[in-house]
Amino acid sequence: xxxxxxxxxxxxxLKVLARSAEHGFGIARRIRQVSEDVLSVEEGSLYPAxxxxxxxxxxxxxxxxxENNRRARFYALTRKGRKRxxxxxxxxxxxxxxxxxxxxxx
Amino acid sequence: VKRLKALLFRRRLDxxxxxxxxxxxxxxxxxxxxxxxxxxxAHYEARRRFGNGxxxxxxxxxxxxxxxxxxLWRDLQYGCRGLRRNRVMAAVGIVSLAAGIGANTTAYSxxxxxxxxxxxxxxxxxxxxxxxxxxxxxxxxRATSVFDGLAAFSPASLNWRQGEESHSIFTLIxxxxxxxxxxxxxxxxxxxxxxxxxxxxxxxxxxLGYRFWERYLNGDPHAVGRALNLNGSLFxxxxxxxxxxxxxxxxxxSPDAFLPMGAALKPRxxxxxxxxxxxxxxxxxGRTREQTRDAxxxxxxxxxxAYPDDNRNLGRPQPLIPxxxxxxxxxxxxxxxxxxxxxxxxxxxxxxxxxxxANVAGxxxxxxxxxxxxxxxxxxxxxxxxxxxxxxxxxxxxxxxAGCALGIVLTFWAASAFARIRLPIxxxxxxxxxxxxxxxxxxxxxxxxxxxxxxxxxxxxFARPRLASDLxxxxxxxxxxxxxxxxxxxxxxxxxxxxxxxxLLFLQNLHRIVNTDPGFDTAHxxxxxxxxxxxxxxxxxMRDEMRGALQNAPGVEAVSSLAYFPLNWExxxxxxxxxxxxxxxxxxxYGQPVGPGYLATMRIPLIAGREFxxxxxxxxxxxxALINETFAREHFGxxxxxxxxxxxxxxxxxxxxxxxxxxxxxxxxxxxGNASVPLLYTLESG
Numbered sequence: 001x002x003x004x005x006x007x008x009x010x011x012x013x014l015k016v017l018a019r020s021a022e023h024g025f026g027i028a029r030r031i032r033q034v035s036e037d038v039l040s041v042e043e044g045s046l047y048p049a050x051x052x053x054x055x056x057x058x059x060x061x062x063x064x065x066x067e068n069n070r071r072a073r074f075y076a077l078t079r080k081g082r083k084r085x086x087x088x089x090x091x092x093x094x095x096x097x098x099x100x101x102x103x104x105x106x
Numbered sequence: 107v108k109r110l111k112a113l114l115f116r117r118r119l120d121x122x123x124x125x126x127x128x129x130x131x132x133x134x135x136x137x138x139x140x141x142x143x144x145x146x147x148a149h150y151e152a153r154r155r156f157g158n159g160x161x162x163x164x165x166x167x168x169x170x171x172x173x174x175x176x177x178l179w180r181d182l183q184y185g186c187r188g189l190r191r192n193r194v195m196a197a198v199g200i201v202s203l204a205a206g207i208g209a210n211t212t213a214y215s216x217x218x219x220x221x222x223x224x225x226x227x228x229x230x231x232x233x234x235x236x237x238x239x240x241x242x243x244x245x246x247x248r249a250t251s252v253f254d255g256l257a258a259f260s261p262a263s264l265n266w267r268q269g270e271e272s273h274s275i276f277t278l279i280x281x282x283x284x285x286x287x288x289x290x291x292x293x294x295x296x297x298x299x300x301x302x303x304x305x306x307x308x309x310x311x312x313x314l315g316y317r318f319w320e321r322y323l324n325g326d327p328h329a330v331g332r333a334l335n336l337n338g339s340l341f342x343x344x345x346x347x348x349x350x351x352x353x354x355x356x357x358x359x360s361p362d363a364f365l366p367m368g369a370a371l372k373p374r375x376x377x378x379x380x381x382x383x384x385x386x387x388x389x390x391x392g393r394t395r396e397q398t399r400d401a402x403x404x405x406x407x408x409x410x411x412a413y414p415d416d417n418r419n420l421g422r423p424q425p426l427i428p429x430x431x432x433x434x435x436x437x438x439x440x441x442x443x444x445x446x447x448x449x450x451x452x453x454x455x456x457x458x459x460x461x462x463x464a465n466v467a468g469x470x471x472x473x474x475x476x477x478x479x480x481x482x483x484x485x486x487x488x489x490x491x492x493x494x495x496x497x498x499x500x501x502x503x504x505x506x507x508a509g510c511a512l513g514i515v516l517t518f519w520a521a522s523a524f525a526r527i528r529l530p531i532x533x534x535x536x537x538x539x540x541x542x543x544x545x546x547x548x549x550x551x552x553x554x555x556x557x558x559x560x561x562x563x564x565x566x567x568f569a570r571p572r573l574a575s576d577l578x579x580x581x582x583x584x585x586x587x588x589x590x591x592x593x594x595x596x597x598x599x600x601x602x603x604x605x606x607x608x609x610l611l612f613l614q615n616l617h618r619i620v621n622t623d624p625g626f627d628t629a630h631x632x633x634x635x636x637x638x639x640x641x642x643x644x645x646x647x648m649r650d651e652m653r654g655a656l657q658n659a660p661g662v663e664a665v666s667s668l669a670y671f672p673l674n675w676e677x678x679x680x681x682x683x684x685x686x687x688x689x690x691x692x693x694x695x696y697g698q699p700v701g702p703g704y705l706a707t708m709r710i711p712l713i714a715g716r717e718f719x720x721x722x723x724x725x726x727x728x729x730x731a732l733i734n735e736t737f738a739r740e741h742f743g744x745x746x747x748x749x750x751x752x753x754x755x756x757x758x759x760x761x762x763x764x765x766x767x768x769x770x771x772x773x774x775x776x777x778x779g780n781a782s783v784p785l786l787y788t789l790e791s792g
Binding site: 025028042071072 | 125126127129132133134137158161
């Protein structure tokens with residue numbers, strides 16, 4: 001149940017969506033599973049974040065049918081989102097590398 | 107575009123959000139059940155994890171739409187509805203705020219009009235005025251380079267004859283360069299200039315003040331070119347000054363007309379001792395008042411040396427008074443009462459605004475107390491505290507806005523009422539009201555601030571409510587609000603008490619003043635003011651003739667004449683000394699030239715000697731004089747002054763003699779509030 005580093009939720013959402021379109025619950029589940037339950041996304045942050053990304057045009061929302069045949073809103077990465085994801089992951093890589101270096105040397 | 111769409115399809119968006127979240131909830135529950143948790147428990151667990159669904163929806167909506175604006179709009183509507191439901195409370199709040207704000211802006215406008223506002227001129231801060239000069243001295247001073255420009259004016263009452271009627275009008279007799287120096291532009295026509303109205307040409311033109319033009323010439327657009335009969339000569343109107351023109355006199359004094367100096371109006375203008383001009387100078391660029399003052403003193407000393415007889419003491423250093431604004435009022439000692447009055451007025455209206463604010467705060471608190479349950483319910487339903495806070499502030503803002511708007515209306519109304527007032531004094535004073543944007547903004551800000559503070563109190567109170575207790579009944583939290591309310595009420599009562607006491611004191615003063623015995627009979631005396639123009643001997647003859655005619659009129663007991671009415675701020679202050687004292691023992695007294703029978707007419711008791719007789723007029727050589735008790739006590743002590751001789755300074759080193767023939771009881775002379783001053787009655791000469 002780790003707290004998400006601020007500003008990383010957007011990146012994680014984009015990353016999950018880079019694989020395939022997904023609905024909100026799916027995104028949360030995916031993040032939880034891949035992180036082996038270390039990261040859990042709260043609904044209270046997830047949906048506002050999704051909607052914000054949609055408004056910014058980084059993801060597109062579309063109503064579709066879920067795996068259990070229910071109407072669900074699916075989110076997919078847009079081209080703009082893909083570019084943002086590339087930028088963000090690069091930034092993140094640099095940041096974590098820098099933190100690691102500091103932790104190992106000093 | 108997306109947001110705009112969202113605004114338009116709000117309902118659909120809401121439904122979508124709800125469905126999305128429901129789906130999520132459903133999935134979460136299903137997942138928990140798959141983990142082997144009972145249906146009921148899974149439901150609650152999902153519910154618990156999910157948190158406040160409404161809140162999530164609201165936050166998402168905020169992203170999609172102008173939810174903030176929407177909320178504001180709805181709060182505004184809700185606030186208006188609430189206030190409509192509480193009409194009495196809203197009305198009381200708005201009216202008290204309006205009264206507070208209106209009183210403040212009106213008082214400020216009044217003070218601004220009388221004291222603070224600059225006179226109409228180019229760079230008025232560079233203008234200074236100083237003590238009186240005669241026309242010849244003025245001409246010579248102008249030729250020096252003390253100032254960047256020098257003009258002069260002299261207030262004068264002129265007779266304006268219109269058909270069979272004659273009005274006394276208040277004018278400024280000005281040097282021909284007056285308007286050029288000040289840089290004031292007329293509304294109609296063209297003001298006279300140095301080249302076309304030189305005093306030596308004895309110019310017969312006149313520039314009218316706006317009020318005079320509007321009132322007496324009915325705002326005639328073709329006024330330019332008309333001839334006015336002033337003091338028996340015809341003057342051609344060349345211009346009308348604008349409505350907002352503030353004359354160099356300051357204090358809201360608005361002369362009826364401006365006339366160029368000339369022999370027709372100032373027969374004695376070429377006498378060097380006739381120091382009736384008030385000079386206005388423009389400081390040289392980069393020169394301070396102090397530097398100019400030194401240069402001026404040097405120049406005037408030069409004039410004194412050139413004409414030692416006529417210009418005695420002219421070179422004495424004297425202050426340069428700024429021509430405009432608050433500096434001027436501070437420099438003019440005579441304006442002190444006006445400043446004092448302005449200060450008092452400001453305090454009174456400020457207290458009034460405080461009371462109004464406290465009033466509104468009390469009302470808002472009362473209303474808040476009545477809404478405790480409503481607030482608790484809204485909180486329970488998941489309303490954000492920020493939203494509630496906003497709601498309170500918006501309600502205050504509605505009140506403040508309405509109050510300010512009404513206050514501004516009140517200000518305009520009061521100002522136009524003031525502008526119509528004509529004070530019953532010889533000098534026309536007009537309140538030139540200019541709505542002061544800065545002031546309105548300031549007062550409105552004050553009103554808003556006050557209401558926000560008022561609105562904040564209840565809002566803060568509800569930011570940490572005890573939900574359950576508030577839902578069910580009144581709670582202890584009401585106690586703190588009660589305390590705040592009683593504090594407000596106490597403050598209000600205190601402020602009201604202060605104002606009431608002040609008002610009572612003023613009333614008592616007024617009552618005392620009205621009942622002050624001025625020392626003469628005001629109940630049975632009537633006065634007529636006559637402004638003769640013409641040669642002095644004709645004037646004297648006319649006056650004596652009038653006196654004789656009135657003496658025989660039925661119901662008239664006694665008739666006399668005098669030059670200045672007492673208690674009317676008009677003084678003659680001659681320099682006198684006792685003839686039997688040293689030649690340097692001059693002192694100033696107040697002088698009042700009167701006709702025969704003055705004491706009897708005014709019913710001023712005679713203490714010793716006699717008063718002026720008709721026969722005194724024929725034996726002018728004797729120069730009889732009367733003095734009052736204070737004069738006798740201060741300068742003769744225990745001696746009997748009757749029969750003693752006074753020397754009077756007649757200027758240019760000439761001394762006249764006066765024989766004291768009687769002592770009169772003290773009367774009020776300067777004002778009803780002043781103690782008795784030494785007073786000298788002379789026989790009115792002509």
